[in-house]
Amino acid sequence: MAKLLSDKTREAFMGPLNANNPVVVQILGICSALAVTVQLKNALVMGVAVTVIVALANVVISALRNTIPGRIRIIVQLVVVAALVTLVSAILKAFLYDVSVALSVYIGLIITNCILMGRLEAYAMSNGPWDSFMDGLGNGLGYTWVLAVIAFVRELLGSGSIFGFQVIPDWCYEHGYVNNGMMMMPAMALILAGCIIWAHRALNDKEDKK
Amino acid sequence: MKLNTNGNVYTIVYASVMVIIVALLLAVVSAALKPRQDANVKLDTQKQILASLNLRDLDNAAAEKFYDENIKEVTCDKCQLSWFEANLNGEKKYILPVRGAGLWGPIWGYIAVNNDKQTIYSVFFNHDSETPGLGGEIKNYSVFQQQFEGKPVLGTSGKGILIEKAGNGGDVDCISGATITSKGVESMLISGLAPYVEAGWFDQLEPALDMKTVINENEVENRECDEK
Numbered sequence: 001m002a003k004l005l006s007d008k009t010r011e012a013f014m015g016p017l018n019a020n021n022p023v024v025v026q027i028l029g030i031c032s033a034l035a036v037t038v039q040l041k042n043a044l045v046m047g048v049a050v051t052v053i054v055a056l057a058n059v060v061i062s063a064l065r066n067t068i069p070g071r072i073r074i075i076v077q078l079v080v081v082a083a084l085v086t087l088v089s090a091i092l093k094a095f096l097y098d099v100s101v102a103l104s105v106y107i108g109l110i111i112t113n114c115i116l117m118g119r120l121e122a123y124a125m126s127n128g129p130w131d132s133f134m135d136g137l138g139n140g141l142g143y144t145w146v147l148a149v150i151a152f153v154r155e156l157l158g159s160g161s162i163f164g165f166q167v168i169p170d171w172c173y174e175h176g177y178v179n180n181g182m183m184m185m186p187a188m189a190l191i192l193a194g195c196i197i198w199a200h201r202a203l204n205d206k207e208d209k210k
Numbered sequence: 211m212k213l214n215t216n217g218n219v220y221t222i223v224y225a226s227v228m229v230i231i232v233a234l235l236l237a238v239v240s241a242a243l244k245p246r247q248d249a250n251v252k253l254d255t256q257k258q259i260l261a262s263l264n265l266r267d268l269d270n271a272a273a274e275k276f277y278d279e280n281i282k283e284v285t286c287d288k289c290q291l292s293w294f295e296a297n298l299n300g301e302k303k304y305i306l307p308v309r310g311a312g313l314w315g316p317i318w319g320y321i322a323v324n325n326d327k328q329t330i331y332s333v334f335f336n337h338d339s340e341t342p343g344l345g346g347e348i349k350n351y352s353v354f355q356q357q358f359e360g361k362p363v364l365g366t367s368g369k370g371i372l373i374e375k376a377g378n379g380g381d382v383d384c385i386s387g388a389t390i391t392s393k394g395v396e397s398m399l400i401s402g403l404a405p406y407v408e409a410g411w412f413d414q415l416e417p418a419l420d421m422k423t424v425i426n427e428n429e430v431e432n433r434e435c436d437e438k
Contacts, residue, residue: 069221076228083232087239094243097250105339
C-alpha cells in the first residue's frame with residue numbers, strides 16, 4: 001500500500017476522510033446532508049452519486065486544465081459538472097427508479113454542491129488527473145460517511161428502522177415507545193451534524209496536543 | 211508550442227466546441243435510456259393504481275402481471291371521463307384518478323370505488339414535495355389512507371369527503387400539523403369527482419352503463435354515458 005500510492009496521492013485521498021473532511025471541517029455540502037438523510041439507503045445512494053461525480057469531474061477538469069481559458073474556467077467546470085449530473089440522473093431513472101423518485105430534486109442539486117466546485121477550483125485545476133481522481137474519491141467518501149452517520153441516527157430514532165427494515169421490536173411500541181418525529185425534520189440533521197463536528201474536533205484536538 | 215489560452219478567439223472556439231460535445235453526449239444518452247425510463251414511469255403508475263386496491267408493496271413482476279390480467283382503462287369520449295375497472299378476486303371495482311394541489315407541489319391519488327358506486331373500497335394518495343412526516347403522511351396507509359375505507363364516495367353530507375380535525379365532525383381526520391395538505395386532499399376529492407357527478411356516472415350501475423362501444427380489443431374500451 002505504501003508504495004502503491006505516493007505520499008501526495010495518499011494525502012489527497014486520506015485527508016478528506018478525516019482531518020480535512022469536506023462536511024465536518026470545511027462545512028461544505030451541508031444542504032444536501034440535511035435533505036437526504038431521513039433514510040440510510042437514500043443517503044448512501046446520494047453519497048455514491050456525489051463520489052462518482054466529484055471523482056469524474058476532477059479527472060476531466062484536471063485533464064483539460066492546461067487548455068481551459070482562464071476567463072471562463074468556472075463556466076467550463078460548471079458545464080462538466082452539469083453534464084455528469086444529468087448523466088447520473090438519467091441512469092438512476094432508468095435503472096433505480098424508486099431511488100430517483102426518493103432523491104427527486106436533490107440529484108439535480110448536486111450541481112450546486114459546494115464540494116464539487118470547491119475541489120475542481122482548488123485541486124483539479126492545479127494537479128494531475130490521478131491525484132485529482134483520488135482527491136475526488138476521498139472527498140466523496142468523506143461526505144458519504146458523514147451522511148451515513150446522520151442518516152443512521154435519523155432513521156433509527158425517527159422511523160425505528162435501518163435500511164427500511166424495522167429494528168425496534170413491536171414490543172417497545174406496545175409499551176409506549178414512540179418514534180421521534182423531530183428526527184424527520186431537517187433541523188435535526190443540522191443538530192446531528194453539529195454533534196459530529198463537536199466529537200470530531202474533540203478527538204482531533206487531543207491528537208494535536210500529543 | 212504554448213497555447214495562448216487567454217485570446218478571445220480561443221475562448222469562443224473552446225466554449226462552442228465544449229458545448230457541442232456535451233450536448234451531443236447528453237442527447238445520445240437521453241435517447242438511449244428513454245424507453246427504460248418510460249417503462250419505469252408506467253410501471254410506477256400501475257403500482258400506484260394497484261395500491262388503491264390495497265395491493266401494496268407488490269414487487270415489479272407481480273404488479274405488472276396482476277395489472278395486465280385484471281385492470282383495464284375505460285374512457286368515455288362524449289363526457290371526457292376516464293376511469294379504470296378492476297377485477298379483484300372476482301369482484302368489480304372502479305378506480306377514479308384525481309389530481310390537486312398540496313402545500314408545496316402537486317398531489318394526486320386513485321380512489322377505488324366498490325361495485326355499488328357508493329362506497330370507497332380504498333384509496334391511494336401520493337405527492338411530489340410535501341414535508342416528510344407531516345403533509346407527506348398522506349402517502350401513509352395506516353396513518354391516513356386507511357380512514358377512507360368504507361366511507362361514502364361523496365361523504366356523509368353528499369358534498370364530498372370532509373377532512374377535519376379529529377372530533378370536528380369530518381368524515382376523515384386530518385393530519386395534525388399538515389392542515390393545508392389535508393385540505394388540499396379534500397378539495398382534490400371534491401373537484402376531481404365533480405365531473406363524474408355531473409355526468410351522472412355514480413347513478414348508472416353496471417347494466418345501465420352497458421351502452422359501450424369497444425374501440426379496441428387491446429384493453430381500452432370506449433363508452434358513452436348519459437349527458438345531463
